[in-house]
Amino acid sequence: MIDSAGDALFRPVRTGNAFEETVERLLQAIKLGVVPPGERLPAERDLAARLNVSRVTLREALHALQESGFVESRRGRYGGTFVCAAPPRVTPTEVSRKDDLEDALTLRSVLEVGAAEFAATRELSEHEHGHLRARLAECDNAGLDEYRRKDSRLHLAIAEVSGSPSLTAAVADVRMRLNELLDGIPLLPKNIEHSNRQHAVLVDAVLAGDAPAARRAMAEHIEGTASLLRGFLG
Incomplete structure (x- = not known):
């Protein structure tokens, strides 16, 4: 179940930088705990509709986050895209504040x-x-x-x-x-x-x-x- 915070984050992206903004929205949802570690993201069809992006763009964004260690894909009846139990953390530095x-x-x-x-x-x-x-x-x-x-x-x-x-x-x-x-x-x-x-x-x-x-x-x-x-x- 996605709450009101999820509704705010999973709002339609602008078209000019659809891939980049989709990555940003998904990372925000993960980092803010809207989708907690170990939990499944909304189904692709639903998430693409919420973000107003194609399923191809969404899959490319999810693939980028999988390569970066933020999400993982699971197959089978209860499969889908899940937030990793221990997503990577960016080491705080002066420049990253x-x-x-x-x-x-x-x-x-x-x-x-x-x-x-x-x-x-x-x-x-x-x-x-x-x-x-x-x-x-x-x-x-x-x-x-x-x-x-x-x-x-x-x-x-x-x-x-x-x-x-x-x-x-x-x-x-x-x-x-x-x-x-x-x-x-x-x-x-x-x-x-x-x-x-x-x-x-x-x-x-x-x-x-x-x-x-x-x-x-x-x-x-x-x-x-x-x-x-x-x-x-x-």
Whole structure:
């Protein structure tokens, strides 16, 4: 039986970052004890309907949490997806406290959304076009062991083509804080696939000179990352 807290957590997610937000909602339900250790999550059909996501998206989110040690799948008549009896705990650190997390995410949003928007207003050189395309390709082809470094380089490249060295330095500083946070959560292949698609939309908008689209694309992209960080570290 899911109580009113469960109803609040298992509410429909937004469509832009459905996978990431589904992971966040499930982690919140587990961490807050809405579904206690050893208990079964609602059936897939019911949970997908509550969250307003496809069963494919829900299964991908559950698989990510299973790989991370938060849930386990059991077969048979009384099977389903159960919260692990001893879910993993993130070791508290200075950077993983909720106030530090939200401060870093707010700063990142202001800086990177603004950088993307402003970069799209500039008439970029052929070299700058090539620079962005090269960083995008590196991200697309990166393995898990180097993905975060390549991802950081792409985001810095967008700041660089804004033409403001001060903004680039500020984005670099916030990226260092972000990477410390990201080091505390697992890399999820589904999230990487989604991020790469969002990267392509973002770079296309910047290169097309479409500032509103670049702003929207960056805002949606970083909110997906924020959902995962809040889910795992919040």
